[in-house]
Amino acid sequence: METKDPKKHRKKNSGPKAEKKKKRHLQALQLGDEEDARKRNPKAFAVQSAVRMARSFHRTQDLKTKKHHIPVVDRTPVEPPPIVVVVMGPPKVGKSTLIQCLIRNFTRQKLTEIRGPVTIVSGKKRRLTIIECGCDINMMIDLAKVADLALMLIDASFGFEMETFEFLNICQVHGFPKIMGVLTHLDSFKYNKQLKKTKKRLKHRFWTEVYPGAKLFYLSGMVHGEYQNQEIHNLGRFITVMKFRPLTWQTSHPYILADRMEDLTNPEDIRTNIKCDRKVSLYGYLRGGHLKNKSQIHIPGVGDFVVSDVSFLPDPCALPEQQKKRCLNEKEKLVYAPFSGVGGVLYDKDAVYVDLGGSHGFQESEEVRPTHELVQSLISTHSTIDAKMASSRVTLFSDSKPLGSEDIDNQGLWMPKEEKQVDLKTGRVRRKAIFGDEEDESGDSDDEDNKEMSEGDRLENSSSDDETEEGEDAEMTGKQYMSGKGIKRQKLEMEEDIEVDLPAFADSDDDLERSSVEEATEEDDESIEEEDSTAEEERDILESKAVREGGKPGLLQTNDLSDSLNLEKSLTMKKATLTTSDSGHCTAEEAFASEDESEENSSLSTEEEDSENEEVIRKKFPKPSQVVSSQKLVSESLIDETSDIEDLLREEEDYKEENNYSTETSGALKWKEDLSRKAAEAFLRQQQTTPNLRKLIYGTVTEDNEEEDGDTKEELGGLFRVSQSASECKHKADSLDCSRFHVEVPHDWDLEEVMNSIRDCFVTGKWEEDKDAAKILAEDEELYGDFEDLETGDVHKGKSGPDTQVEDVEEEVKEIDPNAEESAKKKHLDKKRKLKEMFDAEYDEGENTYFDDLKGEMQKQAQLNRAEFEDQDDEARVQYEGFRPGMYVRIEIENVPCEFVLNFDPHYPVILGGLGNSEGNVGYVQMRLKKHRWYKKILKSRDPVIFSVGWRRFQTIPLYYIEDHNGRQRLLKYTPQHMHCGATFWGPITPQGTGFLAIQSVSGIMADFRIAATGVVLDLDKSIKIVKKLKLTGFPYKIFKNTSFIKGMFNSALEVAKFEGAVIRTVSGIRGQIKKALRAPEGAFRATFEDKLLMSDIVFMRTWYPVSVPAFYNPVTSLLKPAGEKDTWSGMRTTGQLRLSHGIKLKASKDSLYKPVVRQKKHFNSLHIPKALQKALPFKSKPKTQAKAGKIPKDRLRPAVIREPHERKILALLDALSTVHSEKMKKAKEQRHLHNKEHFKVKQKEEEEKLKRQKDLRKKLYRIQGQKERRNQKSSLKGPGEQLK
């Protein structure tokens, strides 16, 4: 056997292992510890050339700046609308299958027939609206405008099809949404290599179209008629995590992809006239910008409409409420597709439709839809609203007394309230307890405080997850909590009787705790609700809701919310309370403290009673409030337990409540009690002031609607209709139009108090707390108070601030004050933070670029946009900012053509695109246009073309033009082949910068690429200035030297007068000018030229004639066509098409006809040179055509000589001899020549030698001469004395 030499092992030179080895090696050499080459070898990195350094710096800066996009304000709503995923592809490529698979992947439901958009919840924060797009170009155009993501399905076994490229180009024009390719039919490849090759080829082609690196997804094959689960899952993941760039058109216009349509027309009208205009309501998620009521919209394929009514509805496919979990549970995986008949509950303005889905569908749908609860509860109510109203009660705050309907009247309780006071010395906020009659002044501030607190609550609810989780098991956490903070708390309680001024932030602590409890109870609430849905429970919930609705109108929304929460909480807490203890105290204590502490607490409550009398300024403790709340909980729970003896129990409960007050309310608690009333009062006051101003300006909402009609308000134009009489209004309507606001009752500015009323408006007046220079200075001093001058060694001691003084005092009072300690700590932290901020500000100052500033500004604006209307309820919010994107809205539209309803096909998308101001108007639109390089023909001016601009698709007649260097817009007959040109049409005004595309026909399927041209809108105007060239021709009829009389160019002297001074030209290029009209032939004129004309010359003048654009605008109404024929819309035909269809041939002018070219033989005349010239010419140039020798007369002809043979011999010999001689002579001459040459060479050599010799001699001579001279010079330099020597 032959032993083959095995391959030698090769050392690895790269890869992680090799790196490691290298490192180890270096370490062994004591080199590796310095990983930074810059540190190891600083010389190599030193600046070699300043210029290169500058260049490289410049380059990096350039690159950095290139990366920047112009920052835009982020206007994405807090709860964004579902993302529109358009699944596009040629027929039979697997679109429907993919959609089905995706829906099944996200919702575990299988939709057999999909019509129209399907909305699903795909993740915690994302919903998708999936819609299929066929290859009808109308649909492709419409969907490209609303798509956020386009899934382009490509049949890999076939390759790319025209539709794919068309859709890509449409997308490009309309803003380019995200695009992802999906390759299907990959199982049809037999060989792996072929598959790989195809994938690669398709991928690279796709990249050239979209962008290098665009995602192309592979769906390898089908299993049981569906794609593989894992691949679909991956695709779904890709979609759910995808990020989107905002597109200009989409973000600046509101739009809706309707997923439901209803005909609201009066049936009687339809019966009498089946073709009457319809009233239609359309439903869908609002996307893009804010939609305002009564604004204009465009429905592509139908036309322009004015929104007659908009209302928002509860979200039919809502996102899950809490976001704690990692994934969705089954009941949150919703699907909504009314066109396909999926989606359970349908909301209307005045009705709710429940799709029960057959006899077995009921339980399932209940599981799926949380909104069913409401419906269920509505069905299962027994008692009337009035009864519930009477029995219902409202809690404004978690620890306040629940209010029954009978409680509202007798509210005049006399209890201490809290008033915020600012301690001048310390700057702390103290809360003074005052009594009811003083409360009016302090109401406001308290109200604000209350709001703040509730907000804080909310904040904590949302943010502190760990806390809420902690609170899930009330008892457990209570103990834990105690172990953490117990000691401190105990001490506080012990010291309660002592007058202690505690810092204000303690009460936030309190809030925090309470919120945690609330959270816990909420949690419980939910869980319980889920577990046992007995009728009683549901009724309770209902009650709470009824209370909310029937409650005082003056309640704040937030209070409302907390009320309902409290009620629900109490309901659900009852079980626990009943099982754990017999009295309310115990449960509360258990939640927060151990048994012994509860005893302490009860004693505390009595102590508190005393303290109340003393009117002590005291801290609000968490404990008592908890106690009260628990008390209330119990009482509530008791009531709720049995509904038939409600009244009786309520009395009992009232009694209990009173007891509570008498025994347990401290100052703090009473403050709490009053808050509710104060809040209500404050709100009422607010209601009286602000809405009055609003009402004064805008009137009530109903009146608004009347005003909007415009035509209806005949008399006054909506002026002061609310408050003023007609006569007054009349007077007002014609009064002086002046913007100045005259002072009706001037103040007396000589009075001191009047003057004082504006004192603070001046810099000389008093400043606010945070801006007062003295205060800021003091703060600074506090910050930099203590310092040591290092040079002199002096130690400067800052003034010990008032805070520290107080601290000292406190320290005297008691040894350890934990809160004081805390405050000190906090102060220290504050100081540190401030220092750090200052340092940061200083440090970053150099880094802050213009770009950063701009970005920061935008971010700030975005935050403000979000925050401004956040706290208002949707009804009010909608009025101010319009319907915001993300809402599910219902839009009513009137005067819709009946075909829209009759021929409705849910497969076709219905898009409601909002129009901006004056985008509904028409005018001339100028744009930059380029014929698409794949379109085979060029476009002709005045041929109708279908444009897709903005939301619209319409047919119009464009004129093409090109701009000359002097700004003249010259009409073109055809578009250039490979160049941009201008185009103008008469049509809807669309903002500048909007992209557009043109197609020649939307009907049927054309063989080639359908997109004829693309471009961008440049300008909008009400007039155009496109001109075409017009040449006027005339003929000279009399010619003087340079002046000629021209006729035939004009018809009258008047016309000539108009063109006096105009430039004219002959065909041969002689330029001239029109001078003056002539009398004789009408329209003739005198003109001067730069040269004399010929009678055969044609004179012409170039003029420019303005052309008009035909006012033709014809929207493509493809949606009105009958189902199945929606892709057959054909508008105005071109002249060519008309001729073709009617068989009319174009009559060509005779001159334009082609004839066979017959070339005549060219005949040239001979050149004649005059005799005189011939004489003068040199002989060389003289014509050599000698006259032919004339015939020699016979007598002159010499006779031929015939030699004798002898003579002939002699002649031959002589010839031979002469030849020999001449040959000899020739040789001799050559010889001589050679000899001469040689001789010449020798001579030359000799000559050279001679010259050389002479040169040498001369050299020698010169040298000697030079030496002599030098010597002489030297001696002369040395002076005469030297010379003498």
Added chain:
Amino acid sequence: MATQAHSLSYAGCNFLRQRLVLSTLSGRPVKIRKIRARDDNPGLRDFEASFIRLLDKITNGSRIEINQTGTTLYYQPGLLYGGSVEHDCSILRSIGYYLESLLCLAPFMKHPLRIVLRGVTNDQVDPSVDVLKATALPLLKQFGIDGESFELKIVRRGMLPGGGGEVLFSCPVRKVLKPIQLTDPGKIRRIRGMAYSVRVSPQMANRIVDSARSILNKFIPDIYIYTDHMKGVNAGRSPGFGLWLVAETTNGTFLSAELVSNHQGQGAAVLPEDLGRNCAKLLLEEIHRGGCVDSTNQSLALLLMTLGQQDVSKVLLGPLSPYTIEFLRHLKSFFQIMFKIETKPCGEELKGGDKVLMTCVGIGFSNLSKTLK
């Protein structure tokens, strides 16, 4: 066919400017009927006709139809064109009447507007050119309308009844406006002003200055009131004198007041001392009203807020003038926009009367006239 935006209909000649300006900006046609229908002299007045003519000059493609008596006006707006324009204003109203509307329209032209207005510069009815220069221009700057060519120059001063004033106004073009947040007016740090006199003794101006200072000095020492005495052809055709004052705050807010003498043949002569004192008091009154925008420019600020991007703008105003209130109603009918109106009661601070905080989300207006290059 795109439906032409349905037209709005009004009655009466009041607020004619607002309606026409908003119509031009929103592109919605407007019909105004019963213009002084019951009056002895019915129909449009000269100054209104002049205003309509001015609108026609600065727009392209506007359609204006007026019936025979002039009691009905139909206005279908075209696109704002701009460019170099000259206009002779009617002397029944001062140039301020025309300029107020031009300030609203000028930023949205196709070509930057450069207009020469001739007429009365100062009268007792309208805000004078000086005050607009001192208050409205800084306000526009807050919205990002700024540049070298942004100026308002008083070439000649013309008083009633002769007129003869000349004003040059030029304004650059903007595609979009910036949102503003003017919620804190700051504190007044200085007071400036100008006492002007034409065709009267130059001493008048000095007398005005002294009396005005006597009032204002109690509040702030930084007061400077210029005197401006125009002569010859620059002084217009009629005699008169007046004073305007403007208070500037630390945050760049300008509050103004002005007073003009009675013109020739109108009532009793006014003493310059009285005029100075009254004007100073008017300024105090304006300061008492307060806000970040003075009372004459409220509507301008609100309009520019409306025409902003889809962002929240806020402005703190003094009490709303009747003109502004009507303007808000018009804004609602033309742009479907409602302002959130919150009254801010003055607390214990001595800062004058109650303020109103106006908040709105811009409609995302963009200048449709401007050419894209």
